[in-house]
Amino acid sequence: MNLMMLLEMASSGFGHRVAIGSRDGSGMTYQDLYDQSGRASDYLQQRNVEHVSFFDESSPALPVSLFAAAWAGLPFVPLNYRLSNVDTYSLFERITPTFTISDGAELENIISGVDGVQSTAWHLFLTDSAEGAIPEPTWNMDPDEIAVLLFTSGTTGDPKAAVLRHSHLVSYILGSVEFMGSDEDEATLVSVPPYHVAGIAAMCSSIYAGRRIVQLPFFDAYEWIDLAIKEEVTHAMVVPTMLSRIVEELEKNPSHKPDTLRAISYGGGKMPRPVIEKALELFPATNFVNAYGLTETSSTISVLGPEDHRIAVESSDPEVRKRLASAGKPLPSLEVSIRDEDSNEVDPGVSGEIWVRGEQVSGEYLGHGKRLTGDGWFPTNDGGSLDSEGYLFVEGRIDDIIIRGGENISPGEIEDVLLQHPNIRDAAAVGMADTEWGEIIVAVVVLSDPDFFSEPEILGFSKEHLRSSRTPEKIIMLDELPYNETGKLLRRVLKDGLVNQDNSEG
Secondary structure, three states, X not given: OOOHHHHHHHHHHHOOOEEEOOOOOOOEEHHHHHHHHHHHHHHHHOOOOOEEEEEOOOOOHHHHHHHHHHHHOOOEEEOOOOOOHHHHHHHHHHHOOEEEEEOOOOHHHHOOOOOOEEEEEHHHHHHHOOOOOOOOOOOOOOOOOEEEEEEOOOOOOOOOEEEEEHHHHHHHHHHHXXXXXXXXXXXXXXXXXXXXXXXXXXXXXXXXXXXXXXXXXXXXXXXXXXXXXXXXOOEEEEOHHHHHHHHHHHHHOOOOOOOOOOEEEEOOOOOOHHHHHHHHHHOOOOEEEEEEEEHHHOEEEEEEOHHHHXXXXXXXXXXXXXXXXXOOEEOOOOEEEEEOOOOOXXXXXXXXXXXXXXXXXXXXXXXXXXXXXXXOOEEEEEEEEEOOOOOEEEEEEHHHOEEEOOEEEOHHHHHHHHOOOOOEEEEEEEEEEEOOOEEEXXXXXXXXXXXXXXXXHHHHHHHHHOOHHHOOOEEEEOOOOXXXXXXXXXXXXXXXXXXXXXXXXX
């Protein structure tokens, strides 16, 4: 197995189709992408490096460098260009010797003093690697070769490099995407950053399916809508915060709406139910898909499909309707199990840790080995439950569990209830230190109409819908919650801000 298999099949099956870029004929075809990747593989091998890194926003150089690295047998390492200079310096020290494709502006100043880093701007990389003959397809088919290294967010300690081998990524694509399954007029809008597993997965999936990729390097709701209209985009992948901003933009300017969208997939964080309900209303002819996955599992684990969305939003049964907040059912190629603290499987409806097993699951970190059980299960450190019909409900990181009076409480359960309040647009529940209870529950809310904020009214709403042990002791209103660019709530940042606020008030 090698990622180059996917591109080779695409170039052979529909080489004339535009792979990357505009539908006006200026884009790069699948045959162009194959040829350019081949020449670039020779270019990279001449650099005598051990990694190919990418330190920039999305551009046509991204797919070329990914597949050129696979052809050359070099791990591809997309880096977070939004990190501080100190953190960026540290990551580069860990991947030398490397050849880096960058924006060509700030990188030299940031990595000055790191030996073993060669770099060039992305447009120069495409130009300089475009010369010469296309090499024979001599890439290594060893499935255990490293394809991609993705650094985790590192919320505690230094970021770890998740290892995705060719077998993991290819297994995911073959198990979830139909070859040449897209019509020639289909186009997908990719706005997630290159260093997120969803960006890598979206690119590989689209190439195998034969769908044109339209790149939006920096997300802006108006620009996203405008580009979707201009390029007649049919498919898109967004994170919850992106969809929320798209919904807000469409409510302000309903005439500025893309009519060609057939499907929108979302994931990467918790989707507030009011947002997805409004999106379903604004895009009645669009299929929505919720995909839950992890870097360590090569992306998607479970999917809530279009029909699931329709049934849930139209149902009067509370048990069926609440599935709109679920992550759907596991992919057929994967097994999902919910385990307690002793690693024993729990009954449906009971919360525990989500475990996953399958060929696409890596669970491995560079220098730290594999975090798999003897029989191949990966404990995700995400809390969740499966209902009686097999729908997966994700409750957030195990580390975020609130321990009040010795009872473990999932923030997700509280947040789901708060989001049912007609004036609450977004919500987060966190545990704050307390001498009597260990932790108390503090709810932070973002309101649709801040002028009508009433802490007693929201506390009363919570008491009506939650058990007493799960009722927040305090409600705080903010203009917005802190999220990273891939849609994950920065719960630690939120808690630290509340602690600092309490200290300053004290």
